[in-house]
Amino acid sequence: MGGRTLDATTAGDRVEPVRDRSPGHKTGRSFLPTPTRRRRVPRGYESVDGIILTEPRIEAIRKELQAILKVAQLECDGQAVEVDGFRLREIADWADYPTSLSDIFWHLSSVCNFSCEFCYEKGNPADLPIQNMPRMATHEEIVTRLRHYDPRSGRGIFSLRTAINEPFANPRAIDYLRLMREKAPDELISFVTNGSYLTEEVVKGLGDLQPLFFNLSIYSVDPYVRRTVLRDRKGDTAVRAVELLAQHRIPFMTNLVMWPSIPFSDMENTIAHVAENRAAVVRVCLGGNSRYLPGDWEDFRIADYWPKVVAEVERIRDRYPIPILIEPNSFVRRDTEAVVDGVIRDSPADLAGIRRGDRIHSVNGVAIGSRMQLISELRRGAKNMFRPPGVVGMTAQVHSRGRETVLLGVRRDGVDRTYTLERHDPRSIGTYPYGQISSFDDFVLGLIVTDTLRYSSLKSARRILEHRKARRALVLTSELILPILRYMIDKTGAFAGFDVHVRVAENRYFGGNINIGDLLVVEDFVHAIGQFVEETGDTPDLVLIPASPFATSPWVRDLTGKPWTDIERLTGVPVEIVECSPLVF
Amino acid sequence: MSLPDDQSGEPYVWRFLLDEKPASEVIADPTVELLRVQWEQLLRLCVPLHDGQPVKVSSFALMRAPEKHIAIFPDDPE
Ligand code: SF4
Numbered sequence: 177m178g179g180r181t182l183d184a185t186t187a188g189d190r191v192e193p194v195r196d197r198s199p200g201h202k203t204g205r206s207f208l209p210t211p212t213r214r215r216r217v218p219r220g221y222e223s224v225d226g227i228i229l230t231e232p233r234i235e236a237i238r239k240e241l242q243a244i245l246k247v248a249q250l251e252c253d254g255q256a257v258e259v260d261g262f263r264l265r266e267i268a269d270w271a272d273y274p275t276s277l278s279d280i281f282w283h284l285s286s287v288c289n290f291s292c293e294f295c296y297e298k299g300n301p302a303d304l305p306i307q308n309m310p311r312m313a314t315h316e317e318i319v320t321r322l323r324h325y326d327p328r329s330g331r332g333i334f335s336l337r338t339a340i341n342e343p344f345a346n347p348r349a350i351d352y353l354r355l356m357r358e359k360a361p362d363e364l365i366s367f368v369t370n371g372s373y374l375t376e377e378v379v380k381g382l383g384d385l386q387p388l389f390f391n392l393s394i395y396s397v398d399p400y401v402r403r404t405v406l407r408d409r410k411g412d413t414a415v416r417a418v419e420l421l422a423q424h425r426i427p428f429m430t431n432l433v434m435w436p437s438i439p440f441s442d443m444e445n446t447i448a449h450v451a452e453n454r455a456a457v458v459r460v461c462l463g464g465n466s467r468y469l470p471g472d473w474e475d476f477r478i479a480d481y482w483p484k485v486v487a488e489v490e491r492i493r494d495r496y497p498i499p500i501l502i503e504p505n506s507f508v509r510r511d512t513e514a515v516v517d518g519v520i521r522d523s524p525a526d527l528a529g530i531r532r533g534d535r536i537h538s539v540n541g542v543a544i545g546s547r548m549q550l551i552s553e554l555r556r557g558a559k560n561m562f563r564p565p566g567v568v569g570m571t572a573q574v575h576s577r578g579r580e581t582v583l584l585g586v587r588r589d590g591v592d593r594t595y596t597l598e599r600h601d602p603r604s605i606g607t608y609p610y611g612q613i614s615s616f617d618d619f620v621l622g623l624i625v626t627d628t629l630r631y632s633s634l635k636s637a638r639r640i641l642e643h644r645k646a647r648r649a650l651v652l653t654s655e656l657i658l659p660i661l662r663y664m665i666d667k668t669g670a671f672a673g674f675d676v677h678v679r680v681a682e683n684r685y686f687g688g689n690i691n692i693g694d695l696l697v698v699e700d701f702v703h704a705i706g707q708f709v710e711e712t713g714d715t716p717d718l719v720l721i722p723a724s725p726f727a728t729s730p731w732v733r734d735l736t737g738k739p740w741t742d743i744e745r746l747t748g749v750p751v752e753i754v755e756c757s758p759l760v761f
Numbered sequence: 762m763s764l765p766d767d768q769s770g771e772p773y774v775w776r777f778l779l780d781e782k783p784a785s786e787v788i789a790d791p792t793v794e795l796l797r798v799q800w801e802q803l804l805r806l807c808v809p810l811h812d813g814q815p816v817k818v819s820s821f822a823l824m825r826a827p828e829k830h831i832a833i834f835p836d837d838p839e
Pocket residue numbers: 288289290291292294295296297340341342370393
């Protein structure tokens with residue numbers, strides 16, 4: 177700090193919105209992904225871009241080698257030798273990264289046979305390390321990953337992060353699933369897929385590889401929408417896959433993305449189709465676009481569009497016996513009440529008559545004060561498994577040692593009732609999909625309760641304020657989280673006695689109408705601090721930022737690969753990071 | 762601007778001592794030694810490649826003084 181005046185424009189210069197990036201901007205035409213400014217990687221080599229977030233030490237080695245080779249020539253027996261790359265000496269020494277079979281499966285391919293109009297992976301800035309690098313894992317890679325994977329500790333070789341992943345685009349996907357089953361017979365393997373490779377033969381082959389859980393990005397059942405908006409050329413395979421999964425009793429949830437070119441009637445038809453085929457849950461994702469998304473989205477106003485989607489979901493939801501979740505959830509749930517978001521059909525919660533909107537006030541006699549406390553109580557004793565960033569948003573836990581018999585205190589219409597629920601109630605266990613997912617920790621008792629901010633994050637924030645003796649602190653959050661954060665601050669008085677200013681850090685890096693905290697990057701925070709100083713004429717003596725935008729990297733780096741500590745380096749203002757997890761549903 | 766200090770006040774356990782004698786006191790050309798140590802450490806972590814194939818490396822020479830060969834592992838048997 178040292179009396180330094182922050183110059184908001186200095187930080188902002190590098191992130192000014194670049195309009196017209198897409199060639200289609202003026203014409204309104206839609207284009208395939210704009211080629212990024214990537215150097216071609218010769219055959220047999222790997223770009224380090226995909227591992228900057230997960231294993232920055234390899235990037236450090238590369239940079240050091242590059243720098244040193246500029247001043248020194250390597251030799252062998254006195255003769256110059258040429259070097260154009262490197263490999264790690266002992267790969268086993270690097271196998272301490274948190275991973276899972278699901279994560280290994282994720283590496284199978286980074287290509288997708290669709291080109292959805294809304295695919296956020298097409299809207300990445302050119303310098304984002306996680307890019308759409310078309311890549312198919314080699315057999316050696318998958319075998320090596322499996323060899324070094326220890327299912328007990330959940331550790332293995334560092335992940336590669338690429339943008340688009342349709343694992344079944346790899347023609348050997350089923351063979352690899354078999355290898356994975358041999359490695360860990362009981363571990364849940366879950367994956368995101370667009371379903372277009374799930375033919376009868378494939379689904380049949382999956383039947384004996386359970387426990388599996390599909391996160392099926394079905395998006396639409398309308399052939400015209402599928403052809404024109406998703407650019408699906410595989411006929412009705414994905415739509416039919418829903419029926420096949422049900423026939424083979426393989427559990428799945430589904431995703432829809434609501435987007436201006438997808439009619440509401442199609443959303444309802446899709447929900448009806450997946451409900452009929454007993455998807456565990458359906459997520460309606462509210463579409464948004466970065467400024468880089470090909471096409472003309474200038475007039476796409478999420479402030480107008482999202483409420484309409486939400487209203488439509490509310491209008492139709494009671495017609496279908498399936499939990500319908502809206503994502504981002506913080507757009508619709510702006511409090512922390514321990515309210516049930518849905519129940520899985522024929523689950524113990526369903527059979528007991530628990531309904532969406534019921535308030536849970538106690539679990540086995542423990543008073544429940546918030547949704548997050550409810551989730552923790554339900555999962556008490558469960559193994560806290562790593563969720564690979566690529567599959568966040570889907571279930572990833574299984575064979576929990578969590579509660580088996582649960583006494584639930586429920587309030588509905590002001591009346592309190594108590595229910596005793598058995599997690600493995602035989603009446604539920606025989607049904608699909610609950611029978612297949614009863615041991616997944618996201619679906620304990622068939623209750624769906626969505627994530628939100630934790631009060632413990634506010635407590636940590638307060639502890640930091642006290643410890644740093646902050647006089648004037650700035651708390652940065654995202655547009656979506658602001659309402660719930662304010663609600664929690666007002667409810668708890670967490671910052672009482674401190675001069676705390678809460679501000680939104682805009683998603684300037686991705687731009688467009690992105691408003692999600694987990695997509696904030698270092699330069700967005702730097703800009704927000706600069707803006708605050710400019711606006712108030714005063715520099716805060718402490719800035720608190722959320723940890724979730726840095727959660728993709730165990731090295732606490734943002735999506736561009738920059739460490740969070742860069743914010744303090746670039747602004748000169750002391751910055752602390754407040755623990756909070758990315759929101760899952 | 763420099764990297765911020767760790768001010769979180771957490772008790773910090775691992776502090777590592779540097780060698781008592783700065784390298785410059787005992788080494789004739791500290792820059793060469795700097796590069797040698799870097800190669801030595803890097804080669805313990807990784808294998809240099811050319812066209813995807815491992816390359817054997819035993820010494821290096823500065824671009825500005827190519828005639829002088831510096832052994833990366835001076836204690837290697839001849
Ligand atoms: S299916 Fe998913 S990854 Fe593939 S183009 Fe569509 S949104 Fe992108």
